[in-house]
Amino acid sequence: MTLLFRPVQREDLSGLLRMAAAASPGIGSLRHDPAWLAERIEHSLQAFATEDDEASGEERYLFVLQDEASGRLVGCSGVTARAGYGSRFYSYRNEFVVASSAALGLTQRTHTLHLGHDLTGTTLLTSFYIEPAWAAGAAPQLLSRARLLFIRQFADRFSDRIVAEHPGLLEPDGRSPFWEAVGRRFFAMDYPQAEAVAGGRSKAFIAELMPTSPIYVPLLPEAAQSAIGQLHPDGELPFEILQDEGCDAETYVDIFDGGPTTEGRLHALASVRAALPLSQMGAGTWLACNAEREGFEARVLTRQAPAAWQGRGWATPLEREA
DSSP states (O other), rough: OOEEEEOOOGGGGGHHHHHHHSSOTOOOOSSSSHHHHHHHHHHHEEEEEEEESGOOSEEEEEEEETTTTOOOEEEEEEEEETTTTSSSOOOOEEEEEEETTTTTEEEEEEEEEEOOOOTSEEEEEEEEOGGGGSSTTTHHHHHHHHHHHHHHGGGGGOOOOEEEEBBBBOOOTTTOOHHHGGGTOOOOHHHHHHHHHHTSSOOOTHHHHOSOOOGGGGSSSSHHHTTTTTGGGHHHHHHHHHHHHHEEEEEEEOOTTTOEEEEEEHHHGGHHOOOEEEOOOOOEEEEEEESSSOOOEEEESSSSSOOOTTOOEEEEEEEEEO
């Protein structure tokens, strides 16, 4: 079966709606709303059409993964060129405060969360979803890692710092223990509503109501403490792929559900470090892409690239023969 990774098109709306209906509640950048998704497609089309010298950082790209035999969309993933464009992108930063008492001979190390916008301007990986039937094998690798080759190809449009937020733990009823303990104290809305308002972008409205002082984690309910930095099961696959790329997940957590945030430098990521011109692609299994912007394509190949790519593009190994 041949899979094609490509930019989204208007005729993909019905496929995106189907995938959005099945996606985790924590994927705020993939909403089950026809009008919202149609607008998302238009933003993506405009982003791909923007010339390099006109790119501002506001661009939001959306890709789909298509089974060419059936024409069915089996996955999608996105890239926001600059998180918090025109505003600020907020997250919590894990820190530890150390206090000591010489008189008592005690030292106390306390976990704290600091609200900040360190990640503003970074390139944000978003909207990852793959149908469960395709979750094994090369398909999710193609869906996640091909974005990195696109960013590499057009690096001037993006930050060198790559970030992805991952959905945090939820209760069986869909409530977030972290949100109930923190966010709900300052916002009269449920967790899904807060995610919808943010839309996977700046979250700048947080600064208007949330306290800027540190949150002392031991003061939170046990369920909220346990949720910090923990993954929703639906987020494990994209999280593992980015960890394999070399991303770190120790510093930041999401301000809504406390889920982990991965980050890494573009040129230090495994797929980018190992990328070679198509002409140097040897034996083995490769993730390869062409050099086009609007006509960007990526595939898993075990032989030479399609003639339509005219020998221009990049390939990074999935597997190499010994």
